[in-house]
Amino acid sequence: MNISEDVNTLATRRQFFACGKNVVGTAALASLLQQSAVQGGDMVPMGTHFPPKAKRVIYLHMVGGPAQMDLFDHKPVMQKWFDKDLPESIRNGQRLTTMTSGQTRFPIAPTKYKFSAAGNCGMPMNTELLPNLAKKADEICWMRSLHTEAINHEPAIAAMQTGNQITGRPCLGAWASYGLGSENENLPAFVVLVATPTNRQQEQAISARLWNAGYLPGEHAGVPFRSKGDPILFINNPPGVPAHIRKHTIDSLNKLNEINFNALGDPETQTRIRQYEMAFRMQASVPELTDIAQEPDHIYKLYGEEAKKPGTFANTALMTRRLAERGVRFIQVYHNNWDHHANVSGRMPDQCRDIDRPCYALLEDLKQRGMLDDTLVIWGGEFGRTIYSQGKLSKENYGRDHHPRCFSMWMAGGGAKGGAIYGETDDFSYNIVKDPLHIRDFHATVLNLLGMDHERFTFKFQGLEQKLTGVEPAHVVPELLA
Numbered sequence: 001m002n003i004s005e006d007v008n009t010l011a012t013r014r015q016f017f018a019c020g021k022n023v024v025g026t027a028a029l030a031s032l033l034q035q036s037a038v039q040g041g042d043m044v045p046m047g048t049h050f051p052p053k054a055k056r057v058i059y060l061h062m063v064g065g066p067a068q069m070d071l072f073d074h075k076p077v078m079q080k081w082f083d084k085d086l087p088e089s090i091r092n093g094q095r096l097t098t099m100t101s102g103q104t105r106f107p108i109a110p111t112k113y114k115f116s117a118a119g120n121c122g123m124p125m126n127t128e129l130l131p132n133l134a135k136k137a138d139e140i141c142w143m144r145s146l147h148t149e150a151i152n153h154e155p156a157i158a159a160m161q162t163g164n165q166i167t168g169r170p171c172l173g174a175w176a177s178y179g180l181g182s183e184n185e186n187l188p189a190f191v192v193l194v195a196t197p198t199n200r201q202q203e204q205a206i207s208a209r210l211w212n213a214g215y216l217p218g219e220h221a222g223v224p225f226r227s228k229g230d231p232i233l234f235i236n237n238p239p240g241v242p243a244h245i246r247k248h249t250i251d252s253l254n255k256l257n258e259i260n261f262n263a264l265g266d267p268e269t270q271t272r273i274r275q276y277e278m279a280f281r282m283q284a285s286v287p288e289l290t291d292i293a294q295e296p297d298h299i300y301k302l303y304g305e306e307a308k309k310p311g312t313f314a315n316t317a318l319m320t321r322r323l324a325e326r327g328v329r330f331i332q333v334y335h336n337n338w339d340h341h342a343n344v345s346g347r348m349p350d351q352c353r354d355i356d357r358p359c360y361a362l363l364e365d366l367k368q369r370g371m372l373d374d375t376l377v378i379w380g381g382e383f384g385r386t387i388y389s390q391g392k393l394s395k396e397n398y399g400r401d402h403h404p405r406c407f408s409m410w411m412a413g414g415g416a417k418g419g420a421i422y423g424e425t426d427d428f429s430y431n432i433v434k435d436p437l438h439i440r441d442f443h444a445t446v447l448n449l450l451g452m453d454h455e456r457f458t459f460k461f462q463g464l465e466q467k468l469t470g471v472e473p474a475h476v477v478p479e480l481l482a
Contacts, residue, residue, distance in 0.1 A: 046179045052451030053415025053482070054376035055183075057176060058320050058331045060359070062351075063157065063204050064339030067385035067400050068408040069429040070111045070348055073144050074124035077427050078110035078387065082395065086388045090428050097151055099341065100390050100401045108428075109389035109398035112345065121419035129352035132360035139363060139372075141416040141480055145423025145432045148383055148404045148439050153204050153339070156382035156404065161210050163443055163468045170214035170459075172443065173330035175468050177220040178213075178459070179452050183327030187289070190330045191323055192222040195316040199350035201343065203336040211332055215461040218271040222332055225290075225319070289322055303361040317358035321365050324375055338381055341390050342399035363412055376414025376449055383407050387428045406432050409442070415449045417482045440474035448476045 069075050086106040100106070114128040119137030127134045150156035155165035162169040170178070177189040192211045197203070211222030261269040292307070295318070300307055306314035313335050320331045335355060340347055359379065366372040384407025385400035392398075406425045412418065424434035444454040447468065454474060458465040 046457065048179065048451030049453040049456060050451050052180075052449065053374065054413070054449045055180075055374040056324050056327075056329050056331075057173070057376045057378065057414070057446070057450070058324060058333070058362070059172070059378045060333045060335065060355075060380075061157075061160070062338045062355075062379070062381040063206055063334050063336045064153070064202070065156070065381040065383045065385060065402060065407065066338045066351075067111075067340055067344065067348070068144065068406065068425075069385070069387055070113055070344065070400075071126050071130070071352075072123075072142065072408040072410070073406075073425055073429045074115040075110070075387070075427055075429050076115070078108055081108040082110055083107045083393060086428065086430070090426065090430050092431075094405065095151055097402050100386070100388075103390075106386075106388035107393045108387055109393055109400065112396065113348075119419065121421060123419075123421055126352070129349055130356045132356045136360055136363050136412065137419070139367075139412050139418040141411045141418060142408070142421045143380075143410060143423060143437055143442070143480065144406070144408045144421070144425060145435050145437045146380070146384075146407045146409055146439060146442060147432060147436060150383065151402050151404050153382065153402075156402075157204075157206075157210060160380075160382045160439055162214070163440065163470055167209045168212075168214055169466075170216045170220070170468070171211055171222070171332075172446065172468065173211060173222050173332050174213040174216050174220040175447070175457070176330040176450060178216050179447075179450065179457060180329050182329065187286075187323070187326055187328055188223040189328065190220065190222045190332070191328050192224040192332045193316045193319060193334070194224070195313040195333060195335045195354075196311040197313070197335060197337040197351065198354050199337055199347050201337060201347055202339050202341065204339055206334055206336070210334075215466065216459055218268050222330075289326060290319070292318060292322070299365070302365060304357050307358070307361075313354040314358040314361075317362045318365075321362060321369075321371075324366070324371065325369065340385065340400055342392075343397060344399060345397040366413060372413040374414060376416060376446065377412045378409070378446070379411075380409030381407065384429075387430055403430070405430060411480070415482050417480055420479060422477070422479055435479070437477060438474070440469045440472060441477055444469050444474040444476050445480050449481070 084107065086108060091106070113126045115124050116127045117123065118125050118127060118134035121138050123137045123142055125134060125137070148156060148159055150159045150165050158167045159165045161171045173190040180189070182189040190211070194206065208224070211224070213219070213221040257269050257272055292315070299318070303314050303318050306312045307318045309315055316333055320333060323331050337347065338351060363372065363377060366375050366377070383402055383404040386403045389398040390401045406429060422435055423432065423437055425431065426433050447454045447457060454467060454469045458467045460466070
């Protein structure tokens with residue numbers, strides 16, 4: 001792999017001291033310490049260590065933390081425990097959030113939904129609310145023993161996306177862009193879509209901190225596409241400004257940026273040049289991409305009529321397929337309102353109705369196009385939920401608090417082992433009893449499917465070889481690989 005020269009070797013002594021003479025000197029010095037992948041004005045991808053099984057990733061993040069015992073971690077014995085307190089021997093003094101730490105009781109809330117074995121693999125899952133996804137059980141790799149140290153949303157979603165609870169690190173999508181580069185010069189390598197849930201009772205805040213490039217070159221940050229209005233802000237020319245004038249303006253800006261780069265040597269200036277050029281090319285590519293009216297009728301029969309409504313999860317799922325087939329390397333989708341502290345009965349059906357048919361349709365659509373084999377689809381949240389109820393409990397309704405000790409996710413395609421069921425939890429879906437899967441191991445496994453050794457896939461920053469999986473031990477899990 002080609003590792004380029006450190007930026008501080010590109011700076012002259014005069015430039016170095018000039019950067020420190022004003023209030024932004026510290027930020028400028030930080031940029032000087034970053035490693036640049038600029039060679040001859042082009043961003044050179046790091047490349048893979050071995051042939052990848054997945055060429056692209058579609059990551060469907062359920063913001064808030066889906067309740068594993070209501071979806072994929074069946075605990076039938078809990079029906080006999082209704083309203084009995086969670087034994088202290090199970091909780092064993094484990095950390096609680098401030099939302100339930102003051103409770104005097106921790107009453108067991110068994111799931112109210114019907115589970116059955118799906119597929120030849122016999123995956124026990126909520127077939128009442130996820131009947132379509134159940135049809136894909138044998139093509140899905142089921143993971144029921146994820147765990148994390150983060151117990152609150154902000155650090156948990158940061159850890160799930162970037163490998164660290166502290167924000168500011170590169171996210172998984174940025175690492176994928178950095179390693180693989182782009183397949184389409186007219187579209188970004190990394191795109192972000194935010195789907196609007198039908199039920200909006202308790203949404204979590206999400207922002208660009210989750211798809212930034214951190215210390216990687218800025219062009220590897222995710223580009224958010226909007227569901228209403230222009231897909232990207234300012235993608236269209238202002239009224240009265242023809243394309244040739246816009247092109248002349250961008251060329252002139254790039255010349256000024258080149259002068260700035262030659263004077264200061266900041267690699268982010270080169271990023272700015274490339275992003276201006278990309279934006280100009282996207283003026284032609286994005287309108288065609290987002291024109292889903294050209295999709296044939298059988299596609300809408302597959303995804304459902306909701307796919308015609310901008311912003312719905314079904315519409316977003318269809319858009320991910322269109323992005324994937326046009327060479328976008330990493331498509332990050334966020335679907336909110338999975339933070340079910342209360343009213344599971346009123347909210348879980350809406351959430352599952354939003355994602356059930358579209359997830360099935362996306363997998364089937366990719367499969368029919370011959371794309372599923374090299375497209376890795378990931379589904380999951382940032383942590384799980386507690387078996388005990390938060391607040392008022394009845395047989396018809398309950399709430400669940402955050403639970404980082406165990407939660408469920410799934411993968412499909414892209415080299416993931418279809419029909420595999422990995423990990424087991426205790427009867428309370430509270431502690432892992434077999435095959436624990438830390439999020440570091442999950443990240444290492446995803447990078448492996450992308451052809452990258454997580455130990456060698458690094459970026460030098462502040463004198464350290466930084467990596468997605470951090471400094472703690474992380475392992476690829478062979479049982480998850482086809």
